[in-house]
Amino acid sequence: MAPVPLKAVPTNRNAIVLAVFVAFGGFLFGYDIGVISGCLIMPDFIDRFGTLDHATGKMVLDSSRQSIITSLLSAGTFVGALAQAFTSDRFGRRGSILFWSAIFTVGTAIQTGTARSIVQITIGRFIAGLGVGAMSAIVPLYNGETAPKAIRGFLLVMYQLQIIIGIFISYIIDLGTHTINGSASWRIPVGLQMLWGLILLSGIFFLPESPRHLLGNGREAEARRVVAALNGVPEDDPLVAEVVDELEYGIRAENEGGKATWMECFSTRNVLWKRTMNGMMLQFIQQLNGQNFYYYYGDTFFKSAGTTLSPYVIQTILGAVSVVGTVPALYLIDTWGRRKSLLTGSILEAICSLIAGLVGHFTLAAPDTPQSQLTSRNKKGGDTIIAFAVLHVFSFSMFWGPTPWVYLGESFPLRVRPKAIALGSATNWIWNFLLSFFAPRIANDIGPLILLIFFGMLVVGFVYVYFFIPETKGLTLEEVDEMYRAGVKPWKSEGWRPHLMEGHHHVSEKPERDGSEKQATEMAENASADRVV
The missing domain is CATH 1.20.1250.20 (MFS general substrate transporter like domains)
Structure with a gap:
C-alpha cells in the first residue's frame, strides 16, 4: 500500500534561514570561479606575478603562469570534494561546513596578503579550492538531508542559480576595481571572499545538524526536534514521525549488507x-x-x-x-x-x-x-x-x-x-x-x-x-532503476512507460516482461532499496 503523501510544509523562519545559507554556499562557489579572470589582466597583478619580457622591457603574465594561478584552485577542489566524505561523517554536516568554510577563508587570506610571490598566491588558491570543492559537495548533501520536502526542489534550483549569480557579481566587482591604481585593484575582489567565507561561517549559529546524520548516530530525540523545527510543526505531529520513519528506512537500506564500496558503483x-x-x-x-x-x-x-x-x-x-x-x-x-x-x-x-x-x-x-x-x-x-x-x-x-x-x-x-x-x-x-x-x-x-x-x-x-x-x-527513482534493468534503448526511452503502478513506491505484482513471483519480489526489493529519503 502506498504511504500517505506528506502534507504541505508551512513556511517558517528556520526554513528561510536554511534556504539563505544553502544558497549562499553556491554564491561563494561561483564567485571564486569567476573572480580570477579579471585579475589576470590587471596591470598591478601582472607586475607582481608576471615575468620580464626582454624584447619589450615590460612585465607579462605568460600562459604558463596564467594556467598555474588559475588551475591550482581546481586541483584543490578535486581534493576537497573527496576529503569532505570523511569530515561530513566524522564531524557532522554542520560541523563540516564550519571546517571547510574556515579552510576557504584561510586560503583567501593567504592570496590577499601575498606581495609578489607566485608560490604564495597559488598555495592560497589551492587551499581556498579545498574549501570550495568540499562545500560544493557538502552543501547539496546537507540540503537534501535537511530541507523540508515542500522546498527541497526550490533550494536545489536556488543553489544552482546562486553559482551563476556569484560568477556575475565577481565580474561586476572586477569591472569596478580594475581602474584603481596599485594592488587594491585585485586585492579588493579577491579579499571580499573572506567576507563571504565569514558569512557562511556565521551560519553555524543558525543551521541545525542534519537529522539523517543525527539518526545515523543514535540521536533520535535531537533528530525529531530538528525535523519539527524545519517543518514548523510540533514534535508530536504525525508529519515528524513519518519523516523520521523514512529517514530510518533509508539508513537501513543504505547499510544493508555492509557499507557500499566504490567498486560497487561499477558492478x-x-x-x-x-x-x-x-x-x-x-x-x-x-x-x-x-x-x-x-x-x-x-x-x-x-x-x-x-x-x-x-x-x-x-x-x-x-x-x-x-x-x-x-x-x-x-x-x-x-x-x-x-x-x-x-x-x-x-x-x-x-x-x-x-x-x-x-x-x-x-x-x-x-x-x-x-x-x-x-x-x-x-x-x-x-x-x-x-x-x-x-x-x-x-x-x-x-x-x-x-x-x-x-x-x-x-x-x-x-x-x-x-x-x-x-x-x-x-x-x-x-x-x-x-x-x-x-x-x-x-x-x-x-x-x-x-x-x-x-x-x-x-x-x-x-x-x-x-x-x-x-x-x-x-520518472521516480524506482522507475529509473526499472528502465535501466529493462535495457530500454535511450533513443526509445521517451516513449517508455514503467511497469510500476502509479502509487508511490508501489510495484506491479505481475510484471509484463515476466510474470514469475521471483521477478516481482526482486522488483519490489529493488524499489524499496531505492526509496527516496
Whole structure:
C-alpha cells in the first residue's frame, strides 16, 4: 500500500534561514570561479606575478603562469570534494561546513596578503579550492538531508542559480576595481571572499545538524526536534514521525549488507556500471563545452580580439547572460526533458564554437597588435567572436549547465548514490583542472582554433547523449532503476512507460516482461532499496 503523501510544509523562519545559507554556499562557489579572470589582466597583478619580457622591457603574465594561478584552485577542489566524505561523517554536516568554510577563508587570506610571490598566491588558491570543492559537495548533501520536502526542489534550483549569480557579481566587482591604481585593484575582489567565507561561517549559529546524520548516530530525540523545527510543526505531529520513519528506512537500506564500496558503483547489479559511466561522461563533456574557457580566460581572450569594448564589460555581459539563460532552464528541464535539452544544447553550442573559431582564425590580428594598426576586418572579427561567445554561454546556461547535475542526482539507487555522485563530481573537477591548466597553453599556440576542440567535443557529446543517455523526466527513482534493468534503448526511452503502478513506491505484482513471483519480489526489493529519503 502506498504511504500517505506528506502534507504541505508551512513556511517558517528556520526554513528561510536554511534556504539563505544553502544558497549562499553556491554564491561563494561561483564567485571564486569567476573572480580570477579579471585579475589576470590587471596591470598591478601582472607586475607582481608576471615575468620580464626582454624584447619589450615590460612585465607579462605568460600562459604558463596564467594556467598555474588559475588551475591550482581546481586541483584543490578535486581534493576537497573527496576529503569532505570523511569530515561530513566524522564531524557532522554542520560541523563540516564550519571546517571547510574556515579552510576557504584561510586560503583567501593567504592570496590577499601575498606581495609578489607566485608560490604564495597559488598555495592560497589551492587551499581556498579545498574549501570550495568540499562545500560544493557538502552543501547539496546537507540540503537534501535537511530541507523540508515542500522546498527541497526550490533550494536545489536556488543553489544552482546562486553559482551563476556569484560568477556575475565577481565580474561586476572586477569591472569596478580594475581602474584603481596599485594592488587594491585585485586585492579588493579577491579579499571580499573572506567576507563571504565569514558569512557562511556565521551560519553555524543558525543551521541545525542534519537529522539523517543525527539518526545515523543514535540521536533520535535531537533528530525529531530538528525535523519539527524545519517543518514548523510540533514534535508530536504525525508529519515528524513519518519523516523520521523514512529517514530510518533509508539508513537501513543504505547499510544493508555492509557499507557500499566504490567498486560497487561499477558492478553489473542493476546496471550500475552503465549509470556511473553516464554520470561521469556527462560531467566530462560538460567541462569541455568551452564555456569555462570564457569564464577563466575571457578577459584575456577578448582583449586580443581587438574590440573597443573593455574586456571587463564583455565579461560582465557574459555573466549577466549566464544568469538570464539559467531562468528558462528551470522550465525546460521538466518540459523538454533531459535528452532534448542536452541534444539541443550540443547543436547550438557546436555552431557557436565552429563560427567563432574559424572567424577568429581568419580575421583576428596577432596578439598585442596596437589598436591603431587594427583593420576594420580585425575589429569585425572580434565583434563576431564576442557575439557568438554570448550565444554560446547563453545556450550552455540553458542546457548543458544544469542538466548533467540533475541527471547525476536522479540516476542511482540510495545504497550507492553518495559514492556515485561523488565520482561524477570528481570527474567534473579533474577536467576543470585540466582545462584551466592546459587551455592557455593551447590557445597561445593555436589561438581561436582552440574553439574547434570544443566543437569536436560537442559533436561527441551529441552522439553520446543520443546513444547512451535515456530520458528520466517524470520518472521516480524506482522507475529509473526499472528502465535501466529493462535495457530500454535511450533513443526509445521517451516513449517508455514503467511497469510500476502509479502509487508511490508501489510495484506491479505481475510484471509484463515476466510474470514469475521471483521477478516481482526482486522488483519490489529493488524499489524499496531505492526509496527516496
